[in-house]
Amino acid sequence: MRLLLTLLLVFFLSACRSGAPWMQGMLDGPPQPDGMPRQELPPLYIKGWREGCETGISANTTSMAKFAYSFRQDANLVMNDTYYRGWKDAFDYCQRYTRMYYSRQFP
Amino acid sequence: MRNACILLILVFALSGCGGWNGYHSVSLDMTPPDGPEVYQKGWTDGCKTGVAANTNDFYKLFVRIQQDPVLMKQEIYRRVWQDAYNYCWFHTSTGLTQPL
Numbered sequence: 001m002r003l004l005l006t007l008l009l010v011f012f013l014s015a016c017r018s019g020a021p022w023m024q025g026m027l028d029g030p031p032q033p034d035g036m037p038r039q040e041l042p043p044l045y046i047k048g049w050r051e052g053c054e055t056g057i058s059a060n061t062t063s064m065a066k067f068a069y070s071f072r073q074d075a076n077l078v079m080n081d082t083y084y085r086g087w088k089d090a091f092d093y094c095q096r097y098t099r100m101y102y103s104r105q106f107p
Numbered sequence: 108m109r110n111a112c113i114l115l116i117l118v119f120a121l122s123g124c125g126g127w128n129g130y131h132s133v134s135l136d137m138t139p140p141d142g143p144e145v146y147q148k149g150w151t152d153g154c155k156t157g158v159a160a161n162t163n164d165f166y167k168l169f170v171r172i173q174q175d176p177v178l179m180k181q182e183i184y185r186r187v188w189q190d191a192y193n194y195c196w197f198h199t200s201t202g203l204t205q206p207l
Contacts, residue, residue: 001108001111004111005111005114008115055190055194058194058198059193059194059195059197059198059201060197060198060201061201062201067134070136071136071140071191071194072140073140073187073190075140075141075142075143075146075147075187076142078142078146078183078186078187079182079183079186084186087190088190091190091193091194095197099197099201102201
């Protein structure tokens with residue numbers, strides 16, 4: 001019985017993070033072309049990317065995982081073009097990726 | 108055994124807490140992020156509009172597009188209004204189609 005409850009707890013808690021394991025790398029920065037060196041991006045762009053991506057995931061994930069993610073945006077940086085470009089790029093990319101992941105027909 | 112069954116039922120019942128509070132999902136925090144007043148106003152107006160665009164006909168009687176035409180001339184208000192609108196629209200849309 002304890003084993004069963006432990007297994008159930010593990011399954012439910014696994015829903016707290018959204019999507020497949022490889023999707024967690026989305027928060028670190030934009031996808032890099034295979035075989036190419038990692039592109040150096042301004043720190044403000046990366047900060048905007050991270051917050052925009054979390055916001056995008058929050059907008060399109062399952063109801064359970066929505067409690068783990070939320071809208072994130074630095075109000076003092078929203079007028080900074082570098083930060084905002086990173087935020088918008090990430091929001092668009094991550095919310096669409098998450099949406100398609102959860103609407104896929106086959107695993 | 109009885110306690111385990113009660114616990115299991117409770118867990119499934121509480122998972123429904125990703126449900127609805129009036130016209131928006133309980134998982135949608137309608138509190139605007141910290142920031143200048145014009146930023147918070149833009150966020151609130153945009154989010155309410157995004158939710159209103161996705162709610163049912165009954166609640167559409169009470170919630171409408173909210174946009175301050177004077178503040179729309181300010182870039183910060185315009186940007187955050189659009190961001191909040193998109194976020195809340197998708198958040199509400201996903202809540203309708205993916206209950207769990």
